Amino acid sequence: MRILVVEDERRMAAALQRGLQAEGFAVDLAHDGEDGLHQARHGEYDVVVLDIMLPKISGYNVCKQLRAEENWVPVLMLSAKDGEYDMADGLDLGADDYLTKPFSYVVLVARLRALLRRGANRRPAVLRAGDLALDPARRRVTRGETPVELTPREFALLEFLIRHHDEVVSKTEILEHVWDTFDTDPNVVEVYVGYLRRKIDVPFSRNALQTVRGAGYRLAGDGG
Amino acid sequence: MRILVVEDERRMAAALQRGLQAEGFAVDLAHDGEDGLHQARHGEYDVVVLDIMLPKISGYNVCKQLRAEENWVPVLMLSAKDGEYDMADGLDLGADDYLTKPFSYVVLVARLRALLRRGANRRPAVLRAGDLALDPARRRVTRGETPVELTPREFALLEFLIRHHDEVVSKTEILEHVWDTFDTDPNVVEVYVGYLRRKIDVPFSRNALQTVRGAGYRLAGDGG
């Protein structure tokens, strides 16, 4: 479970990081709103702990911005204020929970676990490339409107390709990320690319999964 | 706005009553669970503040009982404990929010206002997926119109699946949430999935409870 803590007070941030790591979470830190927003966008976190008083961009606006981008990562707001309007505002902006400083560490962990348990009560992310759509949570793939049945390995391969759509990825990269080895015969990649093509390529249409001879493969598509 | 405060400590109860009345609420008091349940049933309150440690009937059971009677008045639970399971249990039983003592009075008021703002657009009484319906409060399951008899373990498994219907849930997740362990032989999940299928799958129809090889299981259905 990965947690992003956005907190400008260094000592508080470090304490949280240490404590949460001891609970078994993977913890990243950001020290201002700009940095926090950037990491939250790209980090695939399971929950974000967000201070309100932050340099550059306030926690309010970080949360607001994330929601505007359809990013539904669970957010727990932290604040030194404790007026009712702060909390109400925070919840209105799309935060999922709210704690006022000083807070009990035990309570914080309990709230985090609750958010994690609730998990994806929001919309899960769907990856897209062209008319392909892949939903990691539901493990479902569609081309246009028609569902596509994939085996686990095929699914993992397509997920990797779709996450890097429009880029050329080498067979070695694919082996590392999909097979978790690098000294395997690259032929297995070719075989599975073949399987995928038979399932996702539309006949008489330009191939979505292109071979770049000598370099690797590229999944064409503008979605994302 | 009428508030019912169920709290056995007289001084705390009186303080809450005075404070909330000063905020402009109409406040009634109950000093044990039995009394609180009775008043909540007949009092037409906009929100109920419910201590967990109560004489006669615990706050847990008051809330559970209310929900079983299809009474969806917003409930804010109060507790001196602060473990995660207390909070999670409270929310699972149908409470709408949860505060641990000692709590800030300002926060309490803010939470109450939040509940009032959300209003009584309460959660659906039953969880649905396809033609399956599961009522957590009454522990009843039906497929279409016909009731289905489930053992406790089967019920817990189906409840978890139905709360995540259309998503793929791994055996490990299932073990954590239904069995509350993670290092058990996953075969027990397979066995219980088998039991469930025999009870809920309609013959000659596509299986509602699908196996996603290498990933877990998915309960198909659009309800919810």
Next chain:
DNA sequence: CAGGATTCTCAGCCGCCTCTCAGCGCGGAT
């Protein structure tokens, strides 16, 4: 304490998935 329900373990079976291999096609270079 007896009987039944429920939970869980175990072993065997089945079938899908994965991967290897060998042969062929085709692209690019000379």
Next chain:
DNA sequence: ATCCGCGCTGAGAGGCGGCTGAGAATCCTG
């Protein structure tokens, strides 16, 4: 045009994930 080598594919073996029946262990209830 010819040759070389990269990539594609069909076939098949083997492994492994998942399913199930049987039965032991445990809990519940009267």
